[in-house]
Structures are given as C-alpha cells and as structure tokens.
Ligand SMILES: Nc1ncnc2c1ncn2[C@@H]1O[C@H](COP(=O)(O)OP(=O)(O)OP(=O)(O)O)[C@@H](O)[C@H]1O
C-alpha cells in the first residue's frame with residue numbers, strides 16, 4: 001500500500017513576531033489527528049545544520065557566505081529530515097525555510113533575489129511548503145517582545161531598516177503566493193491567534 005505523502009508547513013516572520021510561541025500548539029493540533037509530526041527549524045534541524053546555525057547567527061561574514069551557509073544547512077535538513085518524513089506520511093513543521101532567505105538575505109541584506117532564487121532551484125527544485133504561516137507584526141512590537149526575553153543574536157541586533165525590508169519582502173512573497181501563504185496579524189492575543197491557527201491547520205488535509 002502506498003502511504004500518502006505528508007504535509008510540509010513552515011512558520012515565518014521577523015524575529016520576535018511570535019512564531020516559536022505557536023509551534024508546539026500547532027504540533028499538538030496535528031498530533032491530535034493521529035498524524036506523526038516532525039517539528040524542526042532552520043538554520044539547523046540536523047547536527048551539521050545546528051553547527052552551521054551557530055556560525056550564521058554569531059559570526060560576521062560576507063552576505064553571500066551567509067546565503068550559502070543557510071542553503072547548505074537547508075540541503076542537509078531536506079535530505080535527512082524533511083524528505084524522509086514526508087515520504088513516510090509524517091507532517092513537518094519547520095520554524096523557517098527559504099522564505100526567510102528571501103526576507104533576511106534578500107530584503108534585509110540586499111542580496112540580489114535572483115541569486116536566492118537560483119540557490120532555491122538548485123537545493124530544492126521540487127519542494128515548497130504546502131502551507132506557510134506568516135506571523136506579521138510591526139517592528140516596534142517585535143522589538144519590544146525580544147528585548148523583554150533574551151540576549152540578542154547577530155540578526156536580532158540589526159537596525160530598524162533591516163527588519164522593515166525583511167518584513168516587506170515577507171509580505172511581498174505572501175502576495176505573490178497567496179495559495180501557499182496565510183498571514184496572521186501577530187499583534188493579536190495568543191488566544192486569538194490560536195483560534196485562527198486551529199482553523200487553518202484544521203482545514204489542511
Ligand atoms: N501574540 C503575542 N502577544 C504577546 N506576546 C507574545 C505574543 N506572541 C509571542 N509573544 C511573546 O513574545 C516573545 C517572542 O516570541 P517568540 O519567541 O515566539 O518569537 P519568534 O518570532 O519565534 O522570535 P525568533 O524568530 O527570534 O525566535 C516571547 O516572550 C513570547 O511569549
């Protein structure tokens with residue numbers, strides 16, 4: 001008997017938008033349907049990917065090196081985690097994927113979007129998420145949430161212009177791919193966001 005392929009769901013948003021807060025909740029929604037759920041993140045998700053994450057988040061580097069490293073981490077993540085899980089019918093929720101490269105390396109750092117498109121076509125020509133949930137929030141709100149919590153990494157220390165450009169690129173992609181993206185107004189309460197998420201995840205078959 002052939003197993004139906006699993007669903008690939010990605011969570012996106014600028015740092016502090018609130019995506020990580022909702023991953024466990026969505027994972028539980030999926031698991032409650034009796035579906036195997038794999039929860040992962042980028043950069044990272046594999047032992048090598050986590051080493052690359054440390055470099056990307058903490059070492060200064062050329063913007064193209066940064067782009068190449070996030071795609072190297074992604075290649076490993078797809079080969080070791082995402083594809084095997086989808087093939088056995090599991091659903092995968094990844095905290096970020098290639099839309100983050102468009103937003104951060106493209107929007108934020110100003111890397112030519114054609115180069116990111118080229119890397120995406122090389123690394124995952126056939127694979128795109130079935131659903132991308134974009135947690136959208138004004139920069140001031142995201143910053144206030146971050147400042148209240150932890151020590152900031154290299155990206156989180158970027159200036160307002162970086163995040164404005166990253167947010168704009170996310171919104172541009174959401175408008176370009178409306179069939180894949182769902183945009184959540186992340187200034188709402190956690191409870192209100194959960195209600196929306198339950199509807200979105202519940203509709204995914
Ligand atoms: N809707 C919300 N209302 C109020 N506070 C929130 C909301 N969502 C998240 N928070 C709080 O904001 C902080 C940042 O949230 P979270 O870590 O989920 O953001 P994130 O988008 O995953 O950030 P990063 O990408 O940097 O990991 C946390 O302290 C969390 O409790």
Ligand SMILES: Cc1cn([C@H]2C[C@H](O)[C@@H](COP(=O)(O)O)O2)c(=O)[nH]c1=O
Nearest residue numbers: 015042043070096097100101104105155
């Ligand atoms: C996948 C990906 C991520 N980034 C950046 C975005 C964030 O600042 C960090 C990841 O940290 P998080 O708090 O776990 O979300 O990495 C990036 O610049 N490019 C990417 O492709």
